[in-house]
Amino acid sequence: MKPQKNRLHRSAWVVSVNMGYGHERAAFGLRDLAYGGIITANDYPQIPKHDKKLWADSRKLYEAVSRLKPLPIIGDIAFEIMDRIQRIDPFYPQRDLSQPTAQVMQTYYMIEKLGLGKHLIEKLSDKPLPLICTFFIPAFAAEVYDYPGDIYLVICDADMSRAWVARDPKKSRIKYFAPNGRVAERLKLYGIRPENIYLTGFPLPKEVIGGANADMIKKDLMARLCHLDPNKIFLNKYIKTLEAELGSSSCRFNNNKQPTLTFTVGGAGAQRALGAQIIKSLKHNLQREEITLRMEAGTKGDVARFFTDRIKNSGLTKMLGKNIFVDHEPDRASYFHNFTKRLRKTDILWTKPSEMSFYTGIGLPIVMAPSIGSQEVFNRVWLKMVGGGVTQGDPRYTNEWLFDWIESGGLARMAWNGYIEAPTHGAYRIESIITGEKIELEKLPLIV
Known part of the structure; x- marks a missing residue:
């Protein structure tokens, strides 16, 4: 034929x-x-x-x-x-x-x-x-x-x-x-x-892009840069470049909203133990409401229960639904739809360097968990090359290095690099x- x-x-x-x-x-x-x-x-x-x-x-x-x-x-x-x-x-x-x-x-x-x-x-x-x-x-x-x-x-x-x-x-x-x-x-x-x-x-997905001009990406990125650069180190240095690309009307640098960190578990449910370490390390930061943490369990009910148990065992029950969220969906269609919406409100994405590496293009800085598979090793190399991601530090001390990266404007720089260098459309x-x-x-x- x-x-x-x-x-x-x-x-x-x-x-x-x-x-x-x-x-x-x-x-x-x-x-x-x-x-x-x-x-x-x-x-x-x-x-x-x-x-x-x-x-x-x-x-x-x-x-x-x-x-x-x-x-x-x-x-x-x-x-x-x-x-x-x-x-x-x-x-x-x-x-x-x-x-x-x-x-x-x-x-x-x-x-x-x-x-x-x-x-x-x-x-x-x-x-x-x-x-x-x-x-x-x-x-x-x-x-x-x-x-x-x-x-x-x-x-x-x-x-x-x-x-x-x-x-x-x-x-x-x-x-x-x-x-x-x-x-x-x-x-x-x-x-x-x-x-x-x-x-x-x-x-x-088009929902995070906003057409040929990437209007949605630009709007979300400007807000994200505000959250990721509280001391305005990156923002002040590149203000003219940012305004030329993202628009001066969007430069609301007095936004003191706490950053949102999203940790994702892959479809096979691996790396849940890493999530538990993150919860434990960020306990006091979460209690002081210095950060919002979203634990993405995908469609894995056992992973969602695991995260919820770790949160409760860490004495963070009162923070559930306030600035700690365990996101779990009943089916894969719901997961992709709702996870995409949540990404727009995410400031830092912590994930293994899977296909999620490409999401740095929407201005998301990516903290890379250990690779699973040869292709993820190459994704890690690519993500570092475009400047949109960095290998995680010791998860036991997340409360230290993550906030150093925020206070220094380092994650804001990665967000910008990902937007400028990685394809989106x-x-x-x-x-x-x-x-x-x-x-x-x-x-x-x-x-x-």
Whole structure:
């Protein structure tokens, strides 16, 4: 079956997987394009039991290993084995990396021999809209099973392993949306033709951006800078630059509101122990109402209960709902919607360097927890390169170093750097490519 060519559409099939939050977070940013809503490839209506089991087994392995990671010895060994399979080779010296890896061949075995994804692709082929995938298996399956529309794949990290590229990259018709310059260049090493690579930026949700002019980002950033620079060290030094970019009418520097720190736990529920250390260290600061703390448990009820228990055991029960919040949602759709709203009121984001690294683009300084996986090591490098994040200090002394970073204006500087250097309008660029509607945006810098 010949694929359609150069046809423009008002909508697309947007396909994700619910393994962790990263792939669904990318899809959430593209939901305006999603015909009939976002499709979850491993949990959609009428999914064959065989497919569901294959997906479930791989998800259980991912989450189990992620939760084991903090454990000494056994956690390191288990994760090292899994991470070695998915590792990202050094970029330099630049060389041909198009040869498929064992993981790629295993993926194609599941698709071609076990039929993974065939049912979904045949179902979507009845209405051959552009197919946008945020995970590689549905994209590979679409190509194997002759999906008649265009196939796109969104890369969700600041660098990528060979696993994300088809077995025969030079012949593949899959098109890639790259979140940054490093990924765009990496795709070429993997053998992808330049015409199949689009440098778009990660698809951040439009609710935190505010159109082509980023009106919402600018408004939120100005307020955030006020909260993060109480001594006006950064603000006074760069006042003319800030007013030129954000608007003089927004410079309300007398805002003494306490900063809001949001700590997030990934989809696998790992790193909850780190959250407990943060609560313990900030106890007296919270009692003095010097900071607001939001503990994001996502959809994990056990993590929410864990945080709530730690707060109560720390003698902070009275502060719950006042300047300490445990945020937990009943389902993933509610989580992405409500978490996005809460981000606008967040001043500091403490998270592992996952796809959340790209949110520094909205002017969020990111405190980076330990990485889980090779791709997060590369996300950490990228985030430091754009100047929007910093590796966490010893969590036992959060009450000391975090406030030093606030008092010195250091976190305000990171917020500004993230806004200036990191891409923000990925969702708009992807939408423009699919629909053909032009939008005036600055050309992305090739930050590698």
